[in-house]
Amino acid sequence: MPSNGDEADGSDADSALVTARRQLERAAAHVDVDENVVERLRHPTRVERVSVPLKHDDGSLEVYTGYRAQHDDVRGPYKGGLRYHPEVSAEECMGLSMWMTWKCAVMDLPFGGGKGGVAVNPKELSHKERERLTRRFAEELRDVVGPKQDVPAPDMGTDAQTMAWFMDAYSMQQGETTPGVVTGKPPVIGGSYGREEAPGRSVAIVTREAVDYYDRDLSETTVAVQGFGSVGANAARALDDWGANVVAVSDVNGAIHDPDGLDTEAVATHEEEPGAVMGYDAPETLSNEEILELDVDVLIPAAVGNVVTAGNAHQIQADLVVEGANGPTTFAADEILADRDVAVIPDILANAGGVTVSYFEWLQDINRRQWTLDRVHEELESQMLSAWGDVRTQYEEKDVTWRNAAYVVALRRVAEAKSTRGLWP
Ligand SMILES: NC(=O)C1=CN([C@@H]2O[C@H](COP(=O)(O)OP(=O)(O)OC[C@H]3O[C@@H](n4cnc5c(N)ncnc54)[C@H](OP(=O)(O)O)[C@@H]3O)[C@@H](O)[C@H]2O)C=CC1
Ligand SMILES: O=C(O)CCC(=O)C(=O)O
Numbered sequence: 001m002p003s004n005g006d007e008a009d010g011s012d013a014d015s016a017l018v019t020a021r022r023q024l025e026r027a028a029a030h031v032d033v034d035e036n037v038v039e040r041l042r043h044p045t046r047v048e049r050v051s052v053p054l055k056h057d058d059g060s061l062e063v064y065t066g067y068r069a070q071h072d073d074v075r076g077p078y079k080g081g082l083r084y085h086p087e088v089s090a091e092e093c094m095g096l097s098m099w100m101t102w103k104c105a106v107m108d109l110p111f112g113g114g115k116g117g118v119a120v121n122p123k124e125l126s127h128k129e130r131e132r133l134t135r136r137f138a139e140e141l142r143d144v145v146g147p148k149q150d151v152p153a154p155d156m157g158t159d160a161q162t163m164a165w166f167m168d169a170y171s172m173q174q175g176e177t178t179p180g181v182v183t184g185k186p187p188v189i190g191g192s193y194g195r196e197e198a199p200g201r202s203v204a205i206v207t208r209e210a211v212d213y214y215d216r217d218l219s220e221t222t223v224a225v226q227g228f229g230s231v232g233a234n235a236a237r238a239l240d241d242w243g244a245n246v247v248a249v250s251d252v253n254g255a256i257h258d259p260d261g262l263d264t265e266a267v268a269t270h271e272e273e274p275g276a277v278m279g280y281d282a283p284e285t286l287s288n289e290e291i292l293e294l295d296v297d298v299l300i301p302a303a304v305g306n307v308v309t310a311g312n313a314h315q316i317q318a319d320l321v322v323e324g325a326n327g328p329t330t331f332a333a334d335e336i337l338a339d340r341d342v343a344v345i346p347d348i349l350a351n352a353g354g355v356t357v358s359y360f361e362w363l364q365d366i367n368r369r370q371w372t373l374d375r376v377h378e379e380l381e382s383q384m385l386s387a388w389g390d391v392r393t394q395y396e397e398k399d400v401t402w403r404n405a406a407y408v409v410a411l412r413r414v415a416e417a418k419s420t421r422g423l424w425p
Helices: 016-028 035-041 090-106 127-140 160-174 198-213 230-241 288-292 331-339 353-367 373-398 402-420
Strands: 046-055 061-072 078-085 112-119 150-154 222-226 245-251 254-257 284-286 298-301 320-322 343-345
Touching (some): 016 035, 016 331, 035 402, 061 090, 061 150, 078 127, 112 150, 127 160, 150 160, 198 230, 198 298, 198 343, 198 373, 222 288
């Protein structure tokens, strides 16, 4: 049985599940929602745990463990990424799937929340091994996924190619090509233009809006981005393009810093060459801890969870933190930053461009149509501005943090859907 997270010791770097539950309970105090609904939402509907045997290139066999957590589907099919990372666990997937429920609701998308993955280090697998692992994982999940049931997408350690293999394996089992079973595919097989850059682009849009909200000028704003993968690199490049001064970025090996601004197009991304950021000729290198404490206006943690902690929250010098990663701020750090008046724009709003363009992709698949990149950008911009406006209204009306404001928007929508369907009083 997967752990339900109740045994957590309350230490700073809690699991995603424990943090997600604490955030839910804190936000529920600001919404008029039945306590039974809140109790129900503390638990996922289902967690599928599967064994994924992989025959390595050298003929040896290793059995990995894979998961798919399905949190809530009152607003539509479960939706969320698949992660390949050694620390993937049932509890992590449960927490991440809760965040997906709120993310889809904040964006007003007709989806619920899901998340899954395999506990594996994809960097240790060859291309062929990753393909065999993905095909087998898709076979094991065949009964719980589907275009109307649960629609996976890329996350850390997976990409468009992974989704292509997943879609092919699922389609072969169904006996028909089923592009809508996953999103984040290459455009040639039903993927959407712009999906790859979308979470980073939404981080950039929300950063731009927040900078404007606090009466700053983007061209005079310095930015540090931790993580130079799908989310971090695209956020950094969009902000650079829109005139911000991106002075530091990092990957797993460390950070590069140039107070005069980096040429972000010239820094190799995780996709172009994992671990290559330090190869850029910058005046200064920093550690991944130091980049978080750099004297910048905006900090964008876009790598892994639990990096802003009670241990460093007092040292964060940025007065705006925009969460590119899922769950980069611990519960305790969140409270410290709030006390210090550091604005934290939460993951469930900031990086929601990924799932939003996934929704566009799902629509394109159902209708067998392909949108242009310009249309995707336009629709994403409009959906992000609408969600930003909804959250800003709650932020101002309720005088709460940006995270609580986003939760208020999401929780109301989910609770209302439950009561309208007659699921709860
Ligand atoms: N992809 C998506 O669609 C979405 C992803 N997210 C979230 O964004 C975050 C990043 O995902 P994504 O960009 O897809 O992942 P990628 O695998 O594309 O990139 C991750 C980046 O973080 C770096 N990194 C890995 N571990 C560490 C570490 N311990 N310290 C500092 N840097 C590290 C990697 O370095 P290296 O290149 O050296 O490996 C890489 O640059 C995750 O929390 C994910 O859940 C959120 C919304 C959508
Ligand atoms: O595109 C999607 O369906 C989900 C992306 C995701 O996993 C996330 O936003 O964390």
